[in-house]
Amino acid sequence: MRLLIKGGQVIDPANDLDQIMDLLIEDGLISRIGINIDENEVEVIEARDMLVCPGFIDMHVHLREPGFEYKEDIVTGTRAAAVGGFTTVCCMPNTQPVIDSAPVARFIREKAEKAGLVKVYPIGAISKGQAGQELSEVADLLAAGCVAISDDGKPVLKSNVMRNALEYTKMFGIPVLSHCEDMELSSEGQMHEGYYSTIYGLKGIPAAAEELMVARDLALAELTGGHIHICHLSTAGSLELVRQARKRGVSVSCEVTPHHLTLSDEILGDYDSDAKVNPPLRSVDHIQALIEGLQDGTIDCIATDHAPHHREAKDCEFQLAAMGISGLETAVAVIMDRLVHQGKLDVFDMVRLFTCGPADILGLEGGTLSIGARADLTIIDPQALRKVEPEKFQSKGKNTPFKGQVLKGWPFITIVNGKIVAREGSIVQGGQD
Ligand code: DOR
Ligand code: ZN
Ligand code: ZN
Numbered sequence: 001m002r003l004l005i006k007g008g009q010v011i012d013p014a015n016d017l018d019q020i021m022d023l024l025i026e027d028g029l030i031s032r033i034g035i036n037i038d039e040n041e042v043e044v045i046e047a048r049d050m051l052v053c054p055g056f057i058d059m060h061v062h063l064r065e066p067g068f069e070y071k072e073d074i075v076t077g078t079r080a081a082a083v084g085g086f087t088t089v090c091c092m093p094n095t096q097p098v099i100d101s102a103p104v105a106r107f108i109r110e111k112a113e114k115a116g117l118v119k120v121y122p123i124g125a126i127s128k129g130q131a132g133q134e135l136s137e138v139a140d141l142l143a144a145g146c147v148a149i150s151d152d153g154k155p156v157l158k159s160n161v162m163r164n165a166l167e168y169t170k171m172f173g174i175p176v177l178s179h180c181e182d183m184e185l186s187s188e189g190q191m192h193e194g195y196y197s198t199i200y201g202l203k204g205i206p207a208a209a210e211e212l213m214v215a216r217d218l219a220l221a222e223l224t225g226g227h228i229h230i231c232h233l234s235t236a237g238s239l240e241l242v243r244q245a246r247k248r249g250v251s252v253s254c255e256v257t258p259h260h261l262t263l264s265d266e267i268l269g270d271y272d273s274d275a276k277v278n279p280p281l282r283s284v285d286h287i288q289a290l291i292e293g294l295q296d297g298t299i300d301c302i303a304t305d306h307a308p309h310h311r312e313a314k315d316c317e318f319q320l321a322a323m324g325i326s327g328l329e330t331a332v333a334v335i336m337d338r339l340v341h342q343g344k345l346d347v348f349d350m351v352r353l354f355t356c357g358p359a360d361i362l363g364l365e366g367g368t369l370s371i372g373a374r375a376d377l378t379i380i381d382p383q384a385l386r387k388v389e390p391e392k393f394q395s396k397g398k399n400t401p402f403k404g405q406v407l408k409g410w411p412f413i414t415i416v417n418g419k420i421v422a423r424e425g426s427i428v429q430g431g432q433d
Helices: 074-083 102-115 138-143 159-170 195-200 207-224 236-247 258-262 265-270 284-295 331-340 347-354 356-362
Strands: 002-012 017-026 029-034 043-046 051-054 056-061 086-091 119-122 176-178 228-230 252-256 377-387 406-416 419-423
Touching: 002 347, 002 377, 051 347, 056 074, 056 347, 056 356, 074 086, 074 102, 074 406, 074 419, 086 377, 086 406, 102 119, 102 138, 138 159, 159 176, 159 207, 176 207, 195 265, 207 228, 207 236, 236 252, 236 284, 252 284, 258 284, 258 331, 284 347, 331 347, 331 377, 331 406, 347 356
Parallel strands: 002 043, 002 051, 056 086, 086 119, 176 228, 228 252
Antiparallel strands: 002 017, 017 029, 051 377, 377 406, 406 419
């Protein structure tokens, strides 16, 4: 089984590579990268004018299984990942049961293996049942394949629990992923607190609800020496806190989502619940700060926070609607169209933020095109124009505020372990042995 990718712009930030070249895959591994590789008896992918990148990694998705299969399951979620250009995803533990024990983590890994499309790493819960009281069995979770811990979906309110989590994970060398939210400040909030929440008459969630918890978690990381990773960072103040902490030597990383980078709170004016998300879409000054954070390296990676919901949870009064955006199938196009093509983000940095960025945070293999590495690749057609049509999503979650928009720059082919799993928005059946 040999695959030759001809004439693409090969971008591999981990190896500081950006050049028009050919790339040969043999036996599921990257075997050669060079100019004018000619081989007989190979399948050829013509990649002229395409970006040939390491497989994209999304370190923050909600696959919903077990427990909420009506929103998403491991098969549909990994299909969404594959067509979205992702070869690896990490799934959050706010399932039913919660991923707080080895059997649940193993169940997810086995299901994902059976689905046979992309790689799935579970993230274990920080606290038992995500109840915020008692630490889960972290060593068991890691032995069962978890790569980090998080109580995402909600914050860890007790500072002592977070302190112990950071202290304890230090010896395993894994990060604690924190959903930063002061629940008193955010209580009953529907959108970002500011000018538009006043105009639209919706209860606001102040930026400080996030920033207080970011400050606390940074203080606890500093105290313990553990590694804190800030999930879906969304405010200028949070970013500045991370920047300053890193200067002091605190072990910290952070992610931002495509929607927080490209959509502002103004769009809530038509009360479209598909734009209701937690943390909320912020104002343009926050967005500007986040883009600067991408450019200056303060932000380590882009993650979708893919949060599929059932129609009924969104087709209701705005106040009652669930929070979350189905993000896997639009992430690459949104970043390409709104940032790369607008000159706000370098294509090389974009690839870094989706590949070695997340891989380094979690210590995952992958995220590079090194010779001998597993052949996980994302090939992007930067000029492809396509409309976002949620009814055609692989994901069960059709909840996207990008619906109907024509975007430029889409995943062309997704390759996992040397096999094509998706091509131009469709799953390639039998992609895996
Ligand atoms: O919008 C969100 N949806 N934010 C979260 O923190 C959780 C997520 C979900 O699980 O639906
Ligand atoms: Zn969250
Ligand atoms: Zn999340």
